[in-house]
Structures are given as structure tokens and as C-alpha cells.
Amino acid sequence: MTAYDAQTALDAIHHRQEQTLDEYMRHAHSRRYLIISALGLFTVCSSFDLPSPWNTAAVLAGNGLTLGGLFVYQRRAAVRRKTASPEMLFYAAMGVLLLVLFWTVAIAAYFLGLPARHTIAAAVTALTAVAGSYALRPVVGNIVRRNGHA
Numbered sequence: 001m002t003a004y005d006a007q008t009a010l011d012a013i014h015h016r017q018e019q020t021l022d023e024y025m026r027h028a029h030s031r032r033y034l035i036i037s038a039l040g041l042f043t044v045c046s047s048f049d050l051p052s053p054w055n056t057a058a059v060l061a062g063n064g065l066t067l068g069g070l071f072v073y074q075r076r077a078a079v080r081r082k083t084a085s086p087e088m089l090f091y092a093a094m095g096v097l098l099l100v101l102f103w104t105v106a107i108a109a110y111f112l113g114l115p116a117r118h119t120i121a122a123a124v125t126a127l128t129a130v131a132g133s134y135a136l137r138p139v140v141g142n143i144v145r146r147n148g149h150a
Contacts, residue, residue: 024079025141033073034133038126040066045102045122084147090140094132101125 043062047055074080083091102125109117 020079021145024077024081025137025144027073027077027079028140029133029137030073033069034130036069037066038130040069041098041129042122042126045125046116046119048106048118049116084143086147087140087143090143094136098125098129098132101128 040062043058043065045062047058047062049055050058102121105121105124106117109120114120
């Protein structure tokens with residue numbers, strides 16, 4: 001094997017790795033799963049405004065929607081990889097920020113005297129999650145490319 005052949009093989013490996021990471025990112029940011037997650041988030045968070053038997057049903061429906069979407073998302077993934085620690089830390093931080101946003105909006109709606117304050121906070125949180133997903137896509141891509149090899 002010549003040096004040219006070795007470099008060509010190495011370039012082919014790097015090209016396939018980039019293709020794999022591109023497919024992972026495309027599937028991870030699919031609009032279908034993003035909408036399902038946002039609807040599940042909205043349903044669970046807005047359930048605080050419902051009376052007793054209905055709030056349990058809303059939590060079950062929202063969690064079922066989210067978990068069902070996650071199950072289908074995992075089954076249809078063309079590329080499977082382990083999530084790296086920095087990636088998990090990033091997702092956990094975003095989850096905490098969304099939780100803080102939800103309660104901040106709910107408390108602000110309470111002080112403003114708005115009805116259905118949890119529903120308003122749930123809508124703001126779900127829309128922020130969708131917008132944040134699109135805005136933070138390059139950041140997630142950099143984290144995945146830096147830390148995760150397929």
C-alpha cells in the first residue's frame with residue numbers, strides 16, 4: 001500500500017463519518033419529532049390548570065405522547081450512537097432553563113391576574129423549546145461533532 005492509498009482510505013473513512021453524523025443530526029432535528037415533543041410538553045405543563053380527574057388524564061396523555069414519540073424516534077433512527085457527556089450536560093441545562101422559564105412565566109401570569117396561567121406558561125415554554133431547537137442546532141452539531149464519533 002502506498003502513502004497515497006493510505007491517505008485515500010483515511011479520507012474515505014472521514015467522509016463516511018461526516019455522512020453518519022449528518023444523518024444523525026438530520027434525524028435528531030426532525031420536525032415531526034419536535035412537534036410531538038412540544039405537544040407533549042404543552043399537555044403536561046398545562047395540566048396544572050385542569051380540575052382533578054382531568055389533570056391526571058392530561059399528564060398521562062402528554063407523557064404517553066412524548067414517550068411514544070421517543071419510542072418511534074429511536075426505532076426509526078438510521079444511525080444510533082451513544083450520547084456523549086457534554087451532549088447530555090447540554091440537554092440537561094436546556095431542560096432546566098425550560099423549567100425555569102415555565103415557572104417564571106406562570107408566576108408572572110399570576111401576578112398579572114391572567115386566567116389559566118399554567119396554560120399560558122406551557123404555550124410560551126413549548127414555543128420557546130421549538131424556537132430554541134432551531135436556533136441551537138449549530139451548537140448541538142458542534143458538540144456532536146467534537147465529542148461523538150458514530
